[in-house]
Amino acid sequence: RFKATGHVNAAFPMLIPKSFLEKEKEHVEGFSPQLAVVTIGGGEVLEEPLVVRPTSETIIGHMYAKWIKSYRDLPVLINLWNSVLRWEMRTKLFLRTSEFYWQEGHTAHATEREAVDETLQMLDIYADVAENEAAIPVVRGRKSESEKFAGAVDSYSIEAMMGDTRALQAATSHNLGQNFARAFEIRYLDRENQQQYCWTTSWGLSTRMIGAIIMVHGDDQGLILPPRLAPHQVLLVPIHRTDEERQVVLEAAGRVREQLRGFRVRFDDREGVTPGFKFHDGEMRGVPLRIEIGPKDVAKGTVALARRDRPGKEGRTFVPQEGLDRAVADTLADIHASLFARAKAFQDSNTHTPEDFESFREVVKGGWAIAWWCGEPDCEAAIQEDTKATTRNIPLDQPSGRGTCIRCGQPSTERAVFARAY
């Protein structure tokens, strides 16, 4: 579908010449294209000042304006993996940092319909990553006027519930309309030889997702990494006492390793640390599945399987070495499913649908509230003032019917998710 650049992986600089911004006729309302201006470098005054850009819309817009001339050039997509900077008064490890690494994408289209479809498609892709890779259930929805990306027509997000019930915006997707196209003069000639502004989108998913994984799945023993993303899916621990045992166990462990070629296996054959130490070490690091193999297993042709999502010996079972690869695949799939189910059950049990503002106030102290809302920024601000909760998003999945706003009682056509956010 995408012409020209297609899926290009690129890295753009964080410092750009100030003239990139000065050439624009006007910026998008509410969008600040620069964090800081650098006028001195190496102890000397720069001939041309540099600016620190907070996001890539500036530089992408600038380049798109140069590249796009015809409807034949559209659509265009560029995918970036790069660092971005934010001006944060107070940072929070992984969740809110002043510099973070992310994946972001930018598209330009000939029609509004295509841009809207792209925006929603990316939201679905991010939801798929969260749920089917990271085992984190999310709510897809549209951002309110005050919560949306400055300069977007519509912003969408996926919201995840952390272990303390606060909400985390895990990814966003923006329909930028023609706002940035006008600011950066991204235009094309259509079939009728008329100049048209492009319709653009942008979307991103950051290292914040790592924070979500830590907070959603982890327990008091440490990390629990979802099997599909875990750097090591299986921890293989040989257990032996004497030299003879060591020899037969390592030989059997070697065969097991060979059998599990299709998985990311860490073989912990370190000398000088006890098996118990290796168990705890693996648990702390979140390896989802542990396989123990000792003399008794060698004799019986079995191994011990221990699941990270079930503590202690509860999660330990003995399975035959024969067909182990299949058992491991099944178990990893089941661990993913149960991590997701556990997180979903937690989210569900802490999500409420209060009928009046009094119970709303109580509910958002320790959970999410789904409630009819009028959509007015002033009303949202009043709710935040009162309860510290803001709209996280307005779920795409809406019940039929209408209601009245949970706070002001005005007629309402949509329900929003309210929560305290990171």
Place this chain on the structure above:
RNA sequence: CGGGGUGUAGCGCAGUCGGAAGCGCACCGCGUUUGGGACGCGGGGGUCGGCGGUUCAAGUCCGCCCACCCCGACCA
């Protein structure tokens, strides 16, 4: 910038009424151990955040300063 808190061994901390600086982990040595973070014995390691004051005597009391953390403001 406002409110609160904490600074003592590499890390985590205790230190009562002002009276000989300690504990756990880590580290070093020897021995025994190894299917859930091994154990025993022996050892090394200190500008008690800094400066000043009170006192016969300060980790401890007083004053000033510094650093870090948390909650706000701010941002998303």
